[in-house]
Amino acid sequence: MAHRGFGLARVGLLQRLSTFLTMSKKTIMEFSRYPVAFVATFAQVFLIILMFLFAAFAFTTPGSELAQGRQIAGVMVYGLIIQLFLSFTLWEVGFSVREEQIRGTLESLYMSPASRFGSLISRIFAILLWTSVMAVFAVLLVSLLVNGLPTANFLLAMVVLLFTIFGLMGLGLLMAAITIRLKESAQFLVSFLQFFFIIFAAMFFPFGVLPDVMVDYVSRYLPVAYSVDAFRSLLLGLPAGFPELLPLTQEILIIVLFGILAPPVSYLLYKEVERRARIQGTLGEY
Amino acid sequence: MPEIIIRTEKLSKNFVSKDRKGFRSKKKKVEALKDVDLEIEEGEIFGLLGPNGAGKTTLIKCLTTLLIPTSGRAWVNGFDILTQDNLVRASLGTMLMGERGLYWKLTGRENLDYFGALYHVPKKVRRRRIEELKELLELEEFLDRSVETYSSGQKMILAFAKALINEAPILILDEPTVTMDVPTARKLRRIVMDLNERGHTILYTTHLMQEAEELCDRVAIIDHGEIIAHGTPDALKASLVTEETITLEGVIPQKVTEDIRSITGVKAATVTSEEDGRTSVSIVTEDSRLLLPKIIEKVVGNGATVDFIKPHEVTLEDVFIAKTGRALNVDTRVVAEREGGPSGR
Numbered sequence: 001m002a003h004r005g006f007g008l009a010r011v012g013l014l015q016r017l018s019t020f021l022t023m024s025k026k027t028i029m030e031f032s033r034y035p036v037a038f039v040a041t042f043a044q045v046f047l048i049i050l051m052f053l054f055a056a057f058a059f060t061t062p063g064s065e066l067a068q069g070r071q072i073a074g075v076m077v078y079g080l081i082i083q084l085f086l087s088f089t090l091w092e093v094g095f096s097v098r099e100e101q102i103r104g105t106l107e108s109l110y111m112s113p114a115s116r117f118g119s120l121i122s123r124i125f126a127i128l129l130w131t132s133v134m135a136v137f138a139v140l141l142v143s144l145l146v147n148g149l150p151t152a153n154f155l156l157a158m159v160v161l162l163f164t165i166f167g168l169m170g171l172g173l174l175m176a177a178i179t180i181r182l183k184e185s186a187q188f189l190v191s192f193l194q195f196f197f198i199i200f201a202a203m204f205f206p207f208g209v210l211p212d213v214m215v216d217y218v219s220r221y222l223p224v225a226y227s228v229d230a231f232r233s234l235l236l237g238l239p240a241g242f243p244e245l246l247p248l249t250q251e252i253l254i255i256v257l258f259g260i261l262a263p264p265v266s267y268l269l270y271k272e273v274e275r276r277a278r279i280q281g282t283l284g285e286y
Numbered sequence: 287m288p289e290i291i292i293r294t295e296k297l298s299k300n301f302v303s304k305d306r307k308g309f310r311s312k313k314k315k316v317e318a319l320k321d322v323d324l325e326i327e328e329g330e331i332f333g334l335l336g337p338n339g340a341g342k343t344t345l346i347k348c349l350t351t352l353l354i355p356t357s358g359r360a361w362v363n364g365f366d367i368l369t370q371d372n373l374v375r376a377s378l379g380t381m382l383m384g385e386r387g388l389y390w391k392l393t394g395r396e397n398l399d400y401f402g403a404l405y406h407v408p409k410k411v412r413r414r415r416i417e418e419l420k421e422l423l424e425l426e427e428f429l430d431r432s433v434e435t436y437s438s439g440q441k442m443i444l445a446f447a448k449a450l451i452n453e454a455p456i457l458i459l460d461e462p463t464v465t466m467d468v469p470t471a472r473k474l475r476r477i478v479m480d481l482n483e484r485g486h487t488i489l490y491t492t493h494l495m496q497e498a499e500e501l502c503d504r505v506a507i508i509d510h511g512e513i514i515a516h517g518t519p520d521a522l523k524a525s526l527v528t529e530e531t532i533t534l535e536g537v538i539p540q541k542v543t544e545d546i547r548s549i550t551g552v553k554a555a556t557v558t559s560e561e562d563g564r565t566s567v568s569i570v571t572e573d574s575r576l577l578l579p580k581i582i583e584k585v586v587g588n589g590a591t592v593d594f595i596k597p598h599e600v601t602l603e604d605v606f607i608a609k610t611g612r613a614l615n616v617d618t619r620v621v622a623e624r625e626g627g628p629s630g631r
Binding site: 007029 | 290293352354403455
């Protein structure tokens with residue numbers, strides 16, 4: 001059989017990296033074409049923070065507002081950071097895969113030799129960049145409101161956050177697979193999961209608030225719960241009773257394993273779902 | 287002798303579809319492709335013809351690796367579609383789904399740049415290629431506008447440009463002229479022929495027989511997922527043992543019609559209409575090319591005045607009708623539904 005090359009394509013490592021950057025740039029560019037959604041999302045995050053903060057202030061003991069206010073704000077805002085990364089990864093990856101399925105661009109992507117992994121990661125990468133900006137602003141805003149947030153063990157907390165983000169990338173890939181399988185029903189699942197994690201990973205309150213049965217039978221099985229616990233415990237300066245689930249070293253070990261294992265395991269699952277979609281012809285169904 | 291650049295061997299694709307009625311659903315097996323054997327030569331324009339739902343798009347989706355076939359094998363540009371799918375994709379420029387498959391919030395240029403990157407075309411080369419395509423396809427007027435502002439025809443042209451961005455050796459074009467106006471469709475066909483002259487192999491699907499006759503070196507007719515005929519358009523037409531019809535219009539006395547009937551090879555001569563002294567005569571012959579001079583001689587020699595002669599030549603549509611008993615504008619899925627048989631996608 002004849003082989004007549006690949007036209008203008010140049011399949012080297014540098015070109016693949018350049019393709020990855022173009023894919024990320026395209027995701028950001030598409031975001032920027034929805035300015036109202038862009039601003040509303042940003043504003044919404046701050047409104048959520050303020051809502052929780054003011055509710056928390058209402059229950060602080062009179063006379064010790066400042067110290068307690070900082071602690072409560074820390075618990076909330078550091079939980080919120082993990083929540084932001086989690087919800088944007090789950091929501092936006094699922095949403096963008098579904099959007100592409102509806103528009104037909106998912107099939108265009110699948111007809112190209114570009115890496116599927118690269119394509120999904122580029123989406124997540126762009127989303128994470130955007131979420132990081134929001135997270136920084138959220139911390140600054142709350143810090144301003146409570147005259148400075150506790151930021152002990154900053155570097156170790158960032159390592160925890162980094163591995164958490166890797167793990168969340170895995171969840172993003174999982175969400176992409178679920179979206180290809182369930183189509184728009186996946187969006188309802190995302191809404192459910194967001195609230196599920198807010199409650200069971202104790203994102204806006206200490207785990208001590210949860211009934212033991214919920215912690216023992218659900219929270220302890222969620223790697224994200226250890227991320228929330230370790231991240232905020234570290235930044236709050238490991239106050240008495242923190243971390244709440246396990247000793248810090250064990251929590252960090254779980255988070256590192258989560259960060260290392262979740263992306264490849266989820267990608268394998270994604271590949272299998274994709275293979276089934278190619279068998280069933282559902283990849284481009286809309 | 288040209289080498290084979292696309293080959294399929296007993297390629298089959300089954301789907302399971304669900305018929306829903308209220309809360310109940312019933313699964314149904316659909317055979318979209320049945321043992322398709324096809325060989326496409328390097329450097330040819332190969333037409334895949336068939337009505338809607340015949341299996342054209344399913345076959346193309348298998349060749350572009352979007353679908354995994356149920357059984358059989360296929361090779362594109364020397365690569366196996368199952369085990370070397372990424373190399374297959376890198377070998378193709380594809381226009382599928384028409385105007386779908388574009389990012390509506392991005393401009394035409396941004397779309398081309400993005401898809402060029404997906405095909406690993408280096409940035410500088412992409413820029414140059416986009417400029418070339420702008421000239422070739424006259425994109426200048428709308429290239430830097432958001433795709434959401436495009437007309438259907440402009441979106442189709444951009445989708446065509448997208449298929450050309452990587453200058454792949456093989457182009458797969460699935461009904462590319464659907465929704466295009468006549469001049470734009472004509473322009474696209476001209477470009478397809480130019481690309482072919484420059485060495486690109488083109489697999490072109492259409493349900494427009496005239497388009498296939500104008501463009502294709504060889505065609506395959508697909509119906510209910512099966513290739514029912516293939517060859518050059520001329521060979522396919524010649525393969526039909528059929529009668530040919532000539533229509534004469536003018537002032538033609540009744541006697542002349544009888545004289546025409548007496549010519550050897552004329553099977554019938556029938557007056558089809560008479561109005562204001564003008565007559566239309568339909569003449570059925572075995573070979574209209576051979577008999578037309580004799581018919582004219584007979585008509586003119588008997589004092590008739592002929593002002594319009596319309597020979598009706600065999601078309602690919604006639605081939606399709608002869609093979610399937612149906613006209614091409616019938617949706618195969620509807621027929622299959624009525625007959626209780628399988629249908630393509």
